[in-house]
Amino acid sequence: EEREELVQDVRIRLWRALETDDRISSVPAAYVYRAAVSAAVDLIRRRRARREVYVDVGRPSGEAFFGHAELVDLPERSDLTDRVGAAVEALLPSRRPVVRMYLAGYKLDEIAQLLGWTNARTRNLLYRGLEDIRESLKLQGLGPERGEL
């Protein structure tokens, strides 16, 4: 439903604005980009105005993603996730967004492209951030030596 709404909106925008094949053939790429992004932004505005709540049914649950029986059985598992969450929250503001994005599943080059950074700069901040997290967990006794995490 969401994609249908978005696609239809983009179609309407382009054809209302350009009307003919000839004009469409000469439209700059930047215009098409603006039309698509604007359609997505307007869709979000409408949804926010209706106070619709997005339910991420396609997203795997922690168990589905995790899938490791030895970890599922850990009695302190919820505590472990909280500690990881706290370690991420405690990162330097310059490193935290990059780490969050990486942990959400984005690739290094996608992060660099979004921020307009070089891969080297992005990698440096990411690795430092991940090391900060591991160090924090290690200080709490949650390093590789415990449960072979």
Place this chain on the structure above:
Amino acid sequence: MNDDILRGLYRQHLARRIPSRDLCPSVESIEALVSRTGEEAERLITLDHVMACPACRHEFDLVRTAGEAARASARPSYKLPLALAAGIVSLVAGALFLSSRRDAISTMRGESDGIALVLPDERSVLRDSALLTWHAVPDAFQYHVEVLEVDGALRYQRSSQDTVATVPGDSLTPGKAYVWWVRADLATAGERRSELRRFTFKSP
């Protein structure tokens, strides 16, 4: 603790949080993040929130993939709006699964990456009905075929395991030109798409 385990634990942490939209950034801030406009410091603050908020992340992915689809589809051709629509269909659908299938998105980019259409071709003038055929793709378990008017309006669609589809004559208007294309779902979680091809439908 390797990166995959760290990801799993962090996702569990986020999943247990109760989302509140009171502190969410504006839609304009998310757009600025995607379009890379405005101050970098502000974009980083927005990104920090977006990646910790499922609702904002969904919105971010929607804007981002719409923009990516537009960039991928933009080319000097009459097919532009159709390619854009096709690209958005694929990419926005992909966005809904980004959390679990990030790697799939790379296979969704591009205009045509592997389905060879057979008939009709650009010179075809069809009557009665339109028989659409294309070559099979290895690992494909389902094909989706669409016939659109040149203004982008969808006139016919069908999903099938076969490499043939017949569009009934009463679905098409005599004298009009149409465009058709095929998308294949692969068992390897990716997809392949054909080019967009035009044909004309005449009265019997």
